[in-house]
Amino acid sequence: MTLKTALASATVLAACLFGSAHAADMTVGFSQIGSESGWRAAETTLTKQQAEKRGIDLKFADAQQKQENQIKAVRSFIAQGVDAILIAPVVATGWDEVLTEAKDAKIPVVLLDRTVDAPKDLYLTAVTSDLVHEGNVAGKWLVDTVAGKPCNVVELQGTTGSSPAIDRKKGFEQALKGHDNLKIVRSQTGDFTRTKGKEVMESFLKAEGGGKNICALYAHNDDMAVGAIQAIKEAGLKPGKDILVVSIDAVPDIFQAMAAGEANATVELTPNMAGPAFDALAAYKKDGKEPPKWIQTESKLYTQKDDPKAVYEQKKGLGY
Amino acid sequence: MSGAKALGWRLLPQIVALVAILLLIWLSFPGFFTVEMQNGRLYGSLIDVMNRGAPVALLAVGMTLVIATRGIDLSVGAVMAICGAVAASSSVRGDPLVVTLAMSLGIGLLCGLWNGVLVAFLNIQPIVATLVLMVAGRGIAQLITEGAILTFNDPGLIFIGSGSVFGLPMPVVLWLVFGIAVALIVRRTALGLMIEATGVNRRAAMLSGIQAPAFLMSAYMLSGLCAALAGLVVTADIRGADANNAGLWLELDAILAVVVGGNSLLGGRFSIIASLIGAMIIQSVNTGILLSGFPPEFNLIIKAAIIVLILLIQSPRMSHLAAFAKPAGPAAPAVGMQKDKTIERTAP
Numbered sequence: 001m002t003l004k005t006a007l008a009s010a011t012v013l014a015a016c017l018f019g020s021a022h023a024a025d026m027t028v029g030f031s032q033i034g035s036e037s038g039w040r041a042a043e044t045t046l047t048k049q050q051a052e053k054r055g056i057d058l059k060f061a062d063a064q065q066k067q068e069n070q071i072k073a074v075r076s077f078i079a080q081g082v083d084a085i086l087i088a089p090v091v092a093t094g095w096d097e098v099l100t101e102a103k104d105a106k107i108p109v110v111l112l113d114r115t116v117d118a119p120k121d122l123y124l125t126a127v128t129s130d131l132v133h134e135g136n137v138a139g140k141w142l143v144d145t146v147a148g149k150p151c152n153v154v155e156l157q158g159t160t161g162s163s164p165a166i167d168r169k170k171g172f173e174q175a176l177k178g179h180d181n182l183k184i185v186r187s188q189t190g191d192f193t194r195t196k197g198k199e200v201m202e203s204f205l206k207a208e209g210g211g212k213n214i215c216a217l218y219a220h221n222d223d224m225a226v227g228a229i230q231a232i233k234e235a236g237l238k239p240g241k242d243i244l245v246v247s248i249d250a251v252p253d254i255f256q257a258m259a260a261g262e263a264n265a266t267v268e269l270t271p272n273m274a275g276p277a278f279d280a281l282a283a284y285k286k287d288g289k290e291p292p293k294w295i296q297t298e299s300k301l302y303t304q305k306d307d308p309k310a311v312y313e314q315k316k317g318l319g320y
Numbered sequence: 321m322s323g324a325k326a327l328g329w330r331l332l333p334q335i336v337a338l339v340a341i342l343l344l345i346w347l348s349f350p351g352f353f354t355v356e357m358q359n360g361r362l363y364g365s366l367i368d369v370m371n372r373g374a375p376v377a378l379l380a381v382g383m384t385l386v387i388a389t390r391g392i393d394l395s396v397g398a399v400m401a402i403c404g405a406v407a408a409s410s411s412v413r414g415d416p417l418v419v420t421l422a423m424s425l426g427i428g429l430l431c432g433l434w435n436g437v438l439v440a441f442l443n444i445q446p447i448v449a450t451l452v453l454m455v456a457g458r459g460i461a462q463l464i465t466e467g468a469i470l471t472f473n474d475p476g477l478i479f480i481g482s483g484s485v486f487g488l489p490m491p492v493v494l495w496l497v498f499g500i501a502v503a504l505i506v507r508r509t510a511l512g513l514m515i516e517a518t519g520v521n522r523r524a525a526m527l528s529g530i531q532a533p534a535f536l537m538s539a540y541m542l543s544g545l546c547a548a549l550a551g552l553v554v555t556a557d558i559r560g561a562d563a564n565n566a567g568l569w570l571e572l573d574a575i576l577a578v579v580v581g582g583n584s585l586l587g588g589r590f591s592i593i594a595s596l597i598g599a600m601i602i603q604s605v606n607t608g609i610l611l612s613g614f615p616p617e618f619n620l621i622i623k624a625a626i627i628v629l630i631l632l633i634q635s636p637r638m639s640h641l642a643a644f645a646k647p648a649g650p651a652a653p654a655v656g657m658q659k660d661k662t663i664e665r666t667a668p
Binding site: 035036037038041051157160161187188189191193194195198200202203204206207223226227230234235237238253319320 | 335349351358362363364365368372462466467469470471482554557558560562564565566607610611613615616617619
């Protein structure tokens with residue numbers, strides 16, 4: 001009952017808004033998961049920035065990590081008659097019904113950053129990064145950098161069983177295939193956190209002859225790398241020189257480490273998922289051109305040559 | 321003399337378990353006991369165990385007293401996150417170290433005060449009362465750090481996490497000194513006895529003139545203080561306050577340390593030293609798993625199996641069996657204290 005009244009009032013509100021919102025080209029509803037990580041906060045900031053840049057009227061709903069809130073938000077977007085809906089789905093299942101409602105209302109839905117288990121015709125497209133590819137880019141960088149010299153690699157995995165951990169491992173191993181000079185000698189989970197990254201790296205250093213047998217570290221995210229860098233320093237070695245450090249995500253702090261010469265490379269998981277989504281929507285609205293079902297974001301490699309200080313300044317205001 | 325002997329008997333199962341685990345790790349990783357000086361500080365896996373075990377050891381000190389009053393403090397992990405966030409934000413603002421530390425420890429005490437008021441004066445069950453702060457606390461910490469990892473560069477604050485005193489890492493010094501100090505204070509005075517009395521039977525304790533609410537309050541406040549110290553250690557260690565992950569699930573490890581230390585969750589007799597050994601047992605298992613090179617999928621299974629084994633060995637039924645198996649000589653160590661609830665002064 002409360003839902004009905006809420007919907008009714010939302011419709012009235014939307015009707016009132018429409019007169020004034022005419023100036024904007026498009027009204028887009030965005031159901032964000034919540035703010036569980038710095039990356040997520042940066043994604044929210046960038047989505048708002050991108051919308052503003054394109055003159056899009058963005059309606060933002062924070063689901064606070066609950067699917068029921070996301071479904072409610074999507075329904076209210078439908079009731080408001082928005083032109084398109086962006087969803088960063090918190091879980092993969094249970095979307096069929098609400099997506100069908102959106103389809104019936106002829107509102108295109110774009111999934112951001114994660115996909116769902118629903119028939120593909122229920123959404124316009126999904127904008128995500130390719131986790132396997134990210135691992136691959138990191139691996140390729142390492143292969144090119146060591147250039148045939150023998151190299152023992154230690155790996156800090158993400159949370160055991162999580163899809164980024166599985167896929168980033170897979171991609172890295174694929175890149176190393178056929179290069180027998182590179183060997184992953186130790187691989188443990190650091191739970192994507194700085195503390196665990198540091199603790200696990202300490203044990204790697206002890207187990208591999210005080211770090212003398214380690215030539216490179218591959219961390220599934222930058223936070224673990226930042227923790228590990230401290231462990232390497234405390235063991236009396238030089239991170240970035242004695243032990244090469246490559247990781248994924250490109251959060252601001254790793255650029256500080258790169259500027260100090262303590263990290264070597266990072267692969268960006270771009271928080272700008274909304275830009276490509278808005279572009280696809282604009283093309284679709286203009287001449288009905290359907291984008292491919294999956295838009296892969298760029299996994300850009302940053303090294304010490306890419307002016308890490310400037311990138312840090314650029315990124316630190318995004319809310320990471 | 322008899323005090324030391326009683327303490328020895330009390331701690332025997334924990335010491336045996338710790339030594340057994342250390343030997344087990346040594347078998348799979350021969351360099352385990354190697355400790356050398358590097359850059360003026362001791363360096364080696366054994367030092368790592370003591371260093372990485374510091375947060376849980378600190379938490380276990382406060383948790384032991386709370387559990388001795390027949391309570392439990394689920395909020396310590398969240399309080400760690402709050403105090404770490406407070407310290408980091410204060411340091412980023414440029415406050416002097418003394419102010420930063422005072423604020424962080426003060427907030428810890430305040431969190432303990434909140435729990436204590438709920439338990440001692442409003443008579444809310446401890447598990448529920450502290451659950452409030454456990455859930456809300458991480459949110460408060462995230463508000464302070466604004467959801468990001470707040471990094472700082474104050475060398476004084478960093479010293480708490482990675483500095484060293486007489487070659488020992490600062491966190492190790494902290495938990496050793498703090499743990500032993502608290503153990504001495506409660507055992508060399510009547511405080512420990514009164515806490516035990518409160519835990520065994522609050523009403524009887526009140527009737528015999530013990531200010532039970534005051535003891536409950538101070539136990540929770542001490543737990544808050546311990547959480548603040550632990551929060552400072554983990555924050556200083558990574559030079560940043562990670563509100564999402566600092567102290568996450570550590571309340572469970574702290575409770576486990578107390579239980580592995582042979583203390584009963586039903587309150588009453590307690591030993592802080594045993595809990596500290598319990599914390600070291602847990603950390604040895606963690607470090608051992610990391611050194612062994614098993615795939616990470618096995619981490620939790622191995623940890624669970626070892627802890628079940630330790631608890632089995634400590635169970636009252638096992639000590640009875642041991643007593644039967646050994647016809648003469650002293651009875652097996654009194655770990656089966658759940659059964660006899662008489663208040664008796666034990667060694668620290």
